[in-house]
Amino acid sequence: MSLILIAALPFLGALLPGLMIRSGRTACAWATASVTLAALIGLLVHAPAVMRGEVIQYQLEWMPMLGLNVNFFLDGLGLLFAGLILGIGLLIIIYARFYLSRNDPMGQFYTYLLLFQGAMVGIVLSDNVLLMLIFWELTSLSSFLLIGYWKHLPEGRQGARMALAVTGMGGLALIGGMLILGNIVGSYDLTVILQNKDLIQASPLYLPALILILLGCFTKSAQFPFHFWLPHAMAAPTPVSAYLHSATMVKAGLFLMARLWPVLAGTPEWFYIVATTGLITMVLGAVIALFKDDLKALLAFSTVSHLGLITMLLGFGTPFAAVVAVFHIINHATFKAALFMSAGIVDHETHTRDIKRLGGLRHLMPVTFTIVMVAGLSMAGIPLFNGFLSKEMMLDVATEAPWNGNHWIVPALATLGALFSVAYSFRLIVHTFLGPKRDDYPAKPHDPGFGMWAPPALLAVLVVLIGIMPALMVGPLVATASGAVIGGELPYYSLKIWHGVNAALFMSIAAVAGGLVLLAMHRPLDAAWIRARRPEAKAIFDALMGTVTGAAKALTDGLHNGAMTRYASVFTLAVILAGSAAWFGGTAPAPVREVMAIGPVPLIGWILLIVATGCMAAFHRNRLLSLVLMGIVGLIVSVAFAYMSAPDLALTQISVEVVTIILLLLALNFLPKHTPVESSNARRFRDGTIAVLGGLAVGGLTLAMLLSDFSQESISAFHLANSKPGGGGTNVVNVILVDFRGFDTFGEIIVLGIAALVIFAMTESVLGSPVGAWLKQRPINPNEAGDRHPLMMVVATRVMMPIALMVGVFIFLRGHNEPGGGFIAGLIVAIAIVMQYMASGFDWAAARQRYPYHMIIALGVFAAALTGIGSWFAGRPFLTSNYGYFQIPPMGEFELATAMAFDVGVFLCVVGAVMLALESLSRFAHRAGDRPSPYPMDIDPSRDLPQEAKDA
Amino acid sequence: MNHWIVAPILLPAVMAAFIILAARYQVALQRVFSVASTVALLGIAIGLLVKSMSGDIGVYELGNWPAPFGIVLVLDRLSATMVTLTAALAVAVVLYAIGSGWDKRGHHFHALFQFQLMGIFGAFLTGDAFNLFVFFEVLLIASYGLMIHGGGAVRLRAGVQYVLYNLLGSTLFLFALGTIYAVTGTLNMADLAQRVAELPADDTAMIRVAAILLLLVFAVKAALIPLHFWLPATYAEAPAPIAALFAVMTKIGAYAIIRMYTLVFGPDVAATADIVGPWLMPAAVVTLIIGMIGVLGASHMGRLAAFAAVGSMGTLLIAVALFTPQATTAALYYMIHSTLAGAALFLVVDMVRARRTAEDDIIASRPAIAQNGLIAAYFFAAAIAMAGMPPLSGFLGKLLVLDAVRAHDMVWVIWAAILVGSLIAVVGFARAGSMVFWKVETPPEGEASEAEPSPSAAALPFVATGGLMAGIVALTVFAGPVTAFLSDTSAQIFDRDAYIAAVLETPRAIEAESLPHEGTKK
Amino acid sequence: MILSYALIFTTGCFALALLMNLWRVVSAPGVPDRILALDTMVINFIAILVLYGIIEGTAVYFEASILIAMVGFISTVAYARFMLRGNIIE
Amino acid sequence: MNADMALWQEITVAAFLVIAGVFGLVGSFGLIKLPDPMTRLHAPTKATTLGVGGVLIASMLYFFFAKGHLSFHELMITLFLFLTAPITAHFLAKANLHTDVKRDEVPPPAGDRPWAGFESDAARQIAEDKGTQG
Amino acid sequence: MIARILPHPLLTLTLVVVWQMLVNYVSLGTLVFGLILGIVIPLITAPYWPDRPRLKNPVMIVEFILVVLYDIVVANIVVAKTILFTRNTAMHPAWVSIPLDLRTPEAITVLAGTITMTPGTVSSDVAADGRSLLVHCLDAPDPDAVRDEIKQRYERRLKEIFE
Amino acid sequence: MEYLLATAIGAMTAAGIYLLLRQRTFPVILGISMLTYAVNLFLFASGRIAINLPPVLLNKTPTYTDPLPQALVLTAIVISFGMTAVVVLMGLGAYLSARTDHVNLNEGQDDSAEAGK
């Protein structure tokens, strides 16, 4: 079977449980198991070749640019791990079928499990470190789902998050390390990396890479000080613990250390970091395990201890130690998985995992007892069981590992670890199964069904078989796997029960004896342990996470507290500072332009402007006054435009001004008329400082600009030259607007149209909400004068509206050649209509409005767009204009340009948008009691005249 | 004459006008037109993308005026990619809006939506700096309307901030454009590129100011710290489909930075070389960190998604700030990814919100919602994508960025920021997800467990969100071809001369000299 | 020559008038006074603009003047209506 | 500035200008000097309007003398100002009545109903319902 | 028929004149175009000006305008003197209520406007029944005289024009 | 002349920024309007300034002021008008809905008494 298929099968198969669960739990389990079985068979097919020393490969390009490819390879190490993952996985699937209760969603469980399995297989088969990283992180994610599987349990959620946080962190460090590694070697392919030991170890980046990679490995393999997550992951269902936390996930770290052993190991850095960490972890885990009353917690810390042991072995960096490590990986997987499953059985049957509430189960659960006995003795390192063999070899290695010149510290600590290991293993057996039967078990215990005990039993058989005939059972596997780890000649070693009388034997005996003493003294020791103050990992982690989360929340909420004033001051300051820095980092242009003399007219304008501007800031709390002042500033600005040769701008500015003021007045009617004093003096000073800085910056930039010249001739020379011959108009500004840059104008009128639509939609939304009802019911302001629609105003409007329309037409028509155009004309017409609204009221005027403003806007956009599209038919791009001169007898010659049609669109859009906006806004004032005015004016004495008098 | 280039701008404009004109009061008709238009736009966009693959740069001279005197639209691989991405996102968003009924909660949703698309497409396609401003305004004003669609006090207040902040941005844009014009006398980007490169060495201060101001303008759009303050409240309070569409809004800022600071103020332009990269990189790093911290510190899912967007912009801008072809490839890949993922996340958040009794999105235990499992799965996938965890494209994008950054001086800081940022995000997402989907409040005794009937069993929201997820998966699976294309795109981006030549020396320019506009006396 | 002096004199008069108007806008005791001052200011601006047209000998400021007149009228009415009724379109 | 003018033409234009300037200044001065809002209203509505009217006539004459063509534009602005000034004044007077003047400070109108500015909306509606203005 | 096309001939005439003023020169073309607009625009705006008044005596308009123009000039000088040379305390501001004989809104408006544009008087409000005009006088030692002069000088003429 | 324009633009910018940093929507909107004036003049000034040289080819002058910035400013004026209209309305809507016109989301919950005045 192709390697990719082996890796992909669990992923593909992950879809199955969800589908099969409808056919029943057994069918679901079988489907899942068959997937794993298929993958296992696929793997074993390759076993002979691998045993022969061949390396199976598979390559598929994925992201060649990054060097991320779907490259797999299978060597001895991969075979060992993949075999463990799939083999134990198969047992776990069967076990879980019986373990999970009817209430547990089994389909989900198997899906997660298969995802996890696939990720693990992926890690061990990957030939590309980036690909491996993907699988690596996937194990973290899928284990998150598995640990949190019982989502109703808070421990499950917390445990899952803790595991994810710790292993995720390691995974991210690992990414960094792998990238460095790939950077050193120039390839992310493992097979290439593994051949570059010298390059890697000589690199100055070796140490950072090593530390980052080890961070990944240590967190995953629960090495001190990252060991604390593993016990909390025990909130997961036992099959998960048995699988993830004995045989697979925690071994991923070991796998990676083994995988990279050829290129990373052998340096002092490696030794001191890896071996020391392993040693500490081994001892610490074993000590803590002894004092755990929860069966699974005990096993979890024992796992921590054994992982430390293997880590230490790998850390020694000698080939023989590596062989021992490989051997112990196999042994640990077998006895630990069996123990976890057995613990699950105990839990399942007695409804408790608390050793203090157990004891005497030997009689009630003989089968389980047997399995635990075998596996537990193996864990204790008792001869005839496989754990003994590898532990013996470990102690042997330890005697030859001086630590900073000190020859006894490693063996001593290793023995200590073994001693505690013996103690807790015996405690597990003795305190759970031996002793008198109790009558207060939470449930009545008995052995489970075959399906549940068969998997651990099978493992227990293996424990014994390997323990008795190691060379026969696992000799070739250990050889190939260690060969892959060492990446060269295998050292001399022998897998046999009896190695003769040596130091290791004495250490072993000491361990067993000491362990038994410890067990005998457990009660007082336990009491002392409980009394002793020691750092509680979970509490520290929780406190840390709480602090971090709290800090994150405080920082986030503090920084983004919704204070617009602060946001705006940060914005302004950032702009001023960045702009100044940019300016002073460059060379300022020399002032080359002559300064124009200051005439009296501009001087007056300037004084007025400065005074008005200053007053506006000073008196801004009086809103009406500040609005008036703003109108004055606008007026001065538009006169300034006129003065500085920009008549079009003056016209536009002034007509926009008035509409803006009307809008603001309409709004101000509902807003408070005064702005309260809220800022402290210090704050006002600060704001004033920012304002002055901004003013200085902008003023300075303006001056520099006005005194310098274009670096090259402006493109507007072309516009001036081509306006008449090319665009058919003499008002160059207008020709730019409707022709040269007509597309800008197209966007601009759409902005206006959208503005009106937004205003309309918002008005609808506000008036449709409770606010609208409240507005309608609000009391009439007693401070209102009478005379809604004054007679004089109405009459004046009647005369002025036609004249204003006339002016609008005039301004529109001349726009192409003289100041004016569709935009200004549109505003004038809109103002004329607004005048009508102001005079005779909304209802009366709106009743006489024949075309909805929505429609006018849309027609405007259409007119502009269709004019532009029209040029397609002439084979020209959008908005290409044409013009001609026509002669109609009484009226003389006149010019028609397609740009004018475009300008009609502009005109319509402006009229529609302005009117729709004002109309929407004026609807806010509608009150429930208001009567639509039937007359254009409130006072009309002619209404009393007899009809004849009117006709006369 | 290839008029297709202008189609992505014209079609939505005309369609929006048509909706206003003919279907102002008929939501069903609006939906039909809106979906038809959006799907057609996707088709056009794909067509343009295919066209751009040839490597030729398409130039469309509006009004038949040659660059730099008229406005031109430019279709290169970059703009085609952005247009296609937006169009694809738009299809999902419009379907979600319809399926969830969001479009009915106020007036003119579809018209504004089409106008919004017009603005975005215009911004991507234009080759003129001032026209870019105009399209920024089009897309902004449409976004204002969409942001407050549905109304409500909180949304309106957040909307006011959003508008005010962007008005500042627009003002700044004009200052920048004024400065640019004052120095160079041109507005066309290609022409600008030429003229800026030829500036005398003793006249750099003004153009430097212009360059930095313009960068700040785009930084506002791209939510770069310290100009990102508009984003969290806006995204969190905007209607979900709009927040999803906004996923591409921040990218417009990134796009503009890429465009302007490779073409005009490129790394090899002496006058401005030292101001953009060095400013951008640290800001991007801080943005990333602040965003990810926000993910951890958020108390509402909407804000969580918003800060995830900030964080993703940080990652993206880190890649952008390197201004190398390789990094730009990474940036583009990450940009596509984060757009899809960010949008999906907002939609998932909305699904939760819609199903909760109080319609809130607080990250706390609440009674079980309908379709909890499926939505949780969606959230899990979107979270993985946003946090940049394997196996989705976020991880690949992150790897690309990490890989691209290797030669940079700040490599350690950047790597640490990206990796630590991911960790914080992972923890934050895990916290939020487990609180919202796992820690389900059990209803009081005696009440039915499924108290809330499913508010909207409509499949369309799931289809729309699923479509985005499918996009992410496709981006992951086809990472090879996609990065190959994006690599070509980056190469084209950094080939300034080709761009300039295409815009300023098209065959049309020769014809233009003889002035096709001659007025004929009749 | 005479004309020049006359122009300077008149411009000065209106300039002074404008300053007085602005002073009034800011310092008037009541809102109607402010509006009145604003209205006067607009008219004086028109005068200044026309004077400027004479000085420069150009007629291009005509449109601006008529528009300013129109707009000044509308805004004065709007302000007054705001004073009287609060709502300027009802 | 164009100097191709006869002296009498210049003097005519200058005279209009000077008169206009004086009126303009007086109008704005009155705005400050006069004692109460209603009296202040008189100054600008007349003096200023006449002032700007004078400038406009001066401009018209100037262009007629200097350029030889009669411009109607100025006339139009003048007419417009004369048309709008009373309305403006009317509104401002109403505003003054509303803010500064009590109802009994002004003489009563001839009919039963009060000055329009003093009549509430409700009273107006009742009167309208009666279907008569008087 | 003519009434439908030309609802208000005077307005049309005004608009034609305005158009000439706008384009600032007179030619056949501008006249024709002005006439077209002068016809079209009143038609468009007709809904906003229902019940258009009839003019009984258009010739009287000329006389009226001349009288008013004369008054404006004279009056301005009077007001300027008042502003400049009368002490504030020496002034006699006064309110005057003027009963109206005019009934059409257009006529009342013209009267009110005339009062405002002429010296020392500002028409300030209309009675709610439209039958009185409130006028403010800048300096009127004898308010009754003001009232009589207004009625005599302006209202009489307007009544002839409009009613 | 150049100095007048530059200082005027600077003054308007300063006033605009100061108002922008106030805490209620109304002054803030006026502040933005001031900034808009300033930036429009700035953009206009980017073509440098000239007196009595309007870019209308009918005048028989041989030189004209730069027409392009004028066109740009025109577009900018129109756009900012639309923006102002929208923000004014949004400010009003927010005030009516939330009963406060505070621009800061973290403040202004307690001035509902002012609403409706």
Ligand code: NA
């Ligand atoms: Na985003």
Ligand code: NA
């Ligand atoms: Na009078």
